Amino acid sequence: MAIAKAERLMNLALCLRGASRPLSKRELRGSIEAYIEAGGEEAFNRMFERDKDDLRELGMVIETVESLDGDTGYIARPDSNRLPPLSLDPAEAAALGLAAKVWQQVRLAGAAGAALQKLRAGGMPETADAEAPFSALEPRIPAGEASFEPLMIACRDRRPVLFEYRKANAARSTPRVVEPWALECWRGHWYLAGWDRGRDDQRVFRLSRITGKVRSRGGDFTAPVPDRVTVRESVAAWAGEHATGQARIRLRTGSGYPLRARATSLVEGSDGWDELELPHGHGLGAWLAEFGPDLVVLEPAELRADVVDRLRAVAKG
Structure with a gap:
């Protein structure tokens, strides 16, 4: 939504909600700058009707009131546009707290923190750290990439x-x-x-x-x-997560932690190389090629050929 329209809708909403009585189109047009600059009466009417419909679609309750002299007025009474009381149990509050922590490293950190403050101000229960069922969890979602x-x-x-x-x-x-x-x-x-x-x-x-x-x-x-x-x-399919067989590789000692975490068997060697068995599926070769000289595929032969071809392509480039 364009900034100008968002500002116009906000001004209209404030006028309708803050009024002590229904306001006519003429009064609204004289109170909102965008309507004053709208041009002719027809252009203003079209703009006002669209804005009124947009506010109603967003959930605002706007009443239409006919006055004694036949004029039409509009008002958004506070009682009709008030959210119900906030009701969260401790488990739900803990879940929201965890969600806010998850996003603390990215652009959503400020919005998440502000939302949490508003929820607490609105009555969201705060569980003491010692009693919180999830207090030991410190979730993080790394988002260091500029993209x-x-x-x-x-x-x-x-x-x-x-x-x-x-x-x-x-x-x-x-x-x-x-x-x-x-x-x-x-x-x-x-x-x-x-x-x-x-x-x-x-x-x-x-x-x-x-x-x-x-x-x-x-x-x-x-x-x-x-x-x-x-x-x-x-x-998962690209990384061989949906396995159709087993692959056997040699991995340099102290390297390839993600592969070690997925290994179904691991035999430590005395020559600086360990032997691992991994679930083998479509796309595993692309992942193994990332480990370069720290990895050698033993079998199956087609996986070994796939990794060798990928490394040769990189070397030629």
Whole structure:
């Protein structure tokens, strides 16, 4: 919504709610600057009717009152536009507190903190730290990538974006024009799901591989947004989470913690290398290639060939 319209709606809402009696169109037009500058009577009437409908769609109760002289007045009585009393039990209050902590590292930190203060002022119960059932939890969502904030806004506003992206097996980044759908954090990394216009298909992008600035593009989305965007499921499949077999690798001692966490078996070696077995599924090779010289694939042969090909492509670049 444009700033000018938002300001005009706010001024109209304040006038209607603060009035002690119904106000006529003439009185409202003389009280709100945007209406004074609206031009002719017809332009003002169209603008006022749209604004009144918009406020009602937002939930404001506006009464229409006929006066004795036949004039029409409008008022938004405080009793009709008051939220019901806030009612939260301690568990619900604790959940909201955790949610506010989650966003403390990103742009939503200020909004989350302010919302929490308002809820407490409105009567949200505060549980003492010693008695809080979730007091030991300190959730964090890392969002250090510079691309997080512009992509979050683009997802919200349904606005296409352009950025440079480097695939795991590529030495150089390439431009991507994407219609962003959703952001989601999976195993400590942020991913964007959306429609890749260049590939004419949906794709998932890891934010840490976006290089340079994220730039907005004009125009509407060209592809429908799914009712449910399966970011985690897509990334899990890419990372071999939906396994169809087992892979055996050698991993340099002290490296590859994410692989060690997923290993179904681990044998420590005395030569500086450990041997691991991992669930093997589609896309695992792209993940293994990221560990470069710290990893050697033993089997299956097709996975080994996939990782070797990816590393050669990087070396040639």
